[in-house]
Amino acid sequence: MSHETIDATGTLPAEAIDAIERAATSAHRHEELFSDRAANIRQSAVRDVFDISMRPGLVSLAGGSPYLQSLPLERLGATAARIIAEDGLTALQYGTGQGTLELRTQICDVMAAEGILDALPENVVITAGSQSAQDVATKVFCNPGDVVLVEDPTYVGALNTFESYQVQVETVGMDESGLVPELLEAKIAALQLSGKSIKFLYTIPNFNNPSGITLAKERRQQVVDICRKANILVLEDNPYGLLRYSGEPLPPLRADNADDVIYMGSFSKIFAPGLRIGWALVPEHLQRRYYLAAESVTLCPPTLNQMLVSAYLRDYDWKGQIETYRSLYAERCQAMLAALKEFMPAGTTWTTPEGGFFVWVTLPEGLDTYPLLHKAIDAGVVFIPGAAFTPSDEPSNKLRLAFSAVPPEAITEGVRRLAPVLQEAIAAL
């Protein structure tokens, strides 16, 4: 699909999907069969730009793919070979719905490195990446019309998942220290006053995707307390938590709040996304239904993939690899920030992340970054327009730049190409 068909939110509107389907089939009567929720399922702008990004010569600052070149591929291959040759009857067979006990136990160690010290393997449910953990949470808690609170901006994949369950997604404002507790409190009060049923707050407290912003230490317990008081669960998504390269480590919201937070982790950023292994750490009193819902979707997570992650955590220096990633991403982040400082036109600002993959650029009010994407592609660089990361259909003067997958010199070149596109737009204001 060409980018001309994407609307201002960076997603294909339901009507456009209808139109495509009508054109292909001259209004097949099967369309009457679609569920109400089907109309809410949209194409992610990130996935859409993913295809465009593959064009040779383009610098893609769009996708948040990890840089896998530093993994010991030869050795990992030998490990996979050994697992299949020696344990293939287990690795290639059905497993339990919750995931292997070995990996769930090791995941508790990974979470301990994050600051969660009381996790038990029986409360861990292994999922197909943390995307699937979000899907299961929405399935278990949300009726159509229920409210889910999200940061503004937030992860586009989570928005797609929530909307596929016909949930009303409501945003809470952030500042440079993350989610603003007063705004959260006010939003909850207003929604509950109007009779809305709020089920959970979805938050990425460390190096938020797309903004790169981290929730300040002093706000963390406050956010959980506000939610607890209102009987709202917290869904904490923390894929980048271990990829901090400056500032002091902060405890996850889950650390001291075992009953109130569903914590979601992933091996996609600290090991390999192609294995699709993530997890949810679920409060004990919610674990059983969560696990059964996960099982009804996929029966069980792939056994081979779990065993490969287990071997990686058991036999490799996974913490050393995270150190490698940290210095790699720190260097790329520095390259990005230096290039922004050098090339960005007056009137633009951007965030300074302490970890993760993304920088969030703000243009002057009144500009819409969506139409600029076409011009940027013509100039040889790709970004994701800000509107993709909010549930509203409003134009956005923000854009996301990812530095994780691109070497420093390409980052510099990408920003150099982007600058005149933004300059021209600002000049035309």
Add this chain to the structure above:
Amino acid sequence: MSHETIDATGTLPAEAIDAIERAATSAHRHEELFSDRAANIRQSAVRDVFDISMRPGLVSLAGGSPYLQSLPLERLGATAARIIAEDGLTALQYGTGQGTLELRTQICDVMAAEGILDALPENVVITAGSQSAQDVATKVFCNPGDVVLVEDPTYVGALNTFESYQVQVETVGMDESGLVPELLEAKIAALQLSGKSIKFLYTIPNFNNPSGITLAKERRQQVVDICRKANILVLEDNPYGLLRYSGEPLPPLRADNADDVIYMGSFSKIFAPGLRIGWALVPEHLQRRYYLAAESVTLCPPTLNQMLVSAYLRDYDWKGQIETYRSLYAERCQAMLAALKEFMPAGTTWTTPEGGFFVWVTLPEGLDTYPLLHKAIDAGVVFIPGAAFTPSDEPSNKLRLAFSAVPPEAITEGVRRLAPVLQEAIAAL
């Protein structure tokens, strides 16, 4: 969990889950947050008995696991090693939501071996086993209260999926030639008369799980025509289709009905379930929404697993391996049928499958096989009670015996242990 807590349907009733959670937490107020659908998500009896089956000394005729011992594990390990060492940057990275073009193209060849000659890779969506393909179909088509038609009996995992979407599951009777078209027609008429919205018929036409029954050739087009006339989609689940060891191959319902059938296939039975790779072949006019819904659940299928399946289909004699499986399962089926003939008490009957993994045993009317499971376990053998395979809560006088994962002598021994349990129950009638 002990089997004493399973109810007559072979599933944990919602109230029992509530009770467990209340006991664990003294009625945590988070329970107010569960979605309406969460109450419908149940433990599968098959999964439950899966744990019991692991006890040493027991003969498990419960689980339908494939027998993987005949796979070339050493060579498959070397293939995985090569994929990761040489193509690891692709194999371990995010992929496209629909699955790799290479595997989707190869899947068209696999379907051609089944008799589907017009499949296009662009209409194939790769999923986490066919379980996930069922989940996505229900998501895209079913509102709460909509009707899904199923054979009686049918696959327990599909029932769990349908019920998790608050769908009304209605059964259609089978005889020894499969689904009875007249009963299907009458059921549809009655439901539509009462104002119900019927979205699809879920059917396993070849070697039905659990009954082993195959839909007769002359009924196949009839079933599709009845559904087409009523604007009802057909969901054809065909994991065992290539594992036929007697009788003539029959074309899938999809073969001549590209617009009306969503066809679901899986590598779980013809290759390796631990990779969790299945697929849906979706009518062109429905493909886009189906694919986007799949993406919103898992982002993308695991790349490494897809590449391993691709290498298997490209570089190995996969058709020869299916021949190996066929003779293996034919031998086990013969052992099962011979043992049933030798040991089963008067008053029992059973099906004679032409392929697949299962035999379906019927006891005299008035008996309930569920309480017999406890006695069978005491006697050293496990089966799945028939009630697990229907949506009703009624007791069932049927039981499923799987012969796929157990050597012939163990099958004989298992049936020998089962016979006196059934004999005693019949005598006590």
